[in-house]
Amino acid sequence: QVQLVESGGGLVRAGGSLRLSCAASGRIFGYTMGWFRQAPGKEREFVAAISWSSSGINYADFVNGRFTIFRDNAKNTVYLQMNSLQPEDTAVYYCAADRTTAVHTTALEYDVWGQGTQVTVSS
DSSP, rough: OOOOEEOOOEEETTTTEEEEEEEEEEEEETTTEEEEETTTHHHHEEEEEEHHHHHHHHGGGGGSSSEEEEEEEEGEEEEEESSOOOOOOOOEEEEEESSSSSOOSSSGGGEEOOOEEEEEEEE
């Protein structure tokens, strides 16, 4: 049974940076990993995803070069480096695992979810 635990969220000023981590327990060989976020009153939206080999990566348009997703398979961990954060990036950020190798951008394709970590960006 795969379990995901996010960490690294917090409060940061506009223009600042945060690095989120998602540690997976259990076997995730071959899994694609993704990050999603959900702001109050809004639907969960895709942020970024990365294939097992890191050869396939997708970002949401709003990322616009500010975020980088990467993974360390030896540590069973995926990261989201977020730079130039803006107040509109405030949300709960979720890590998700997809058993397939495709780099999906829709939440329904993901099989396992973490509990989320809060990111708050002040103006």
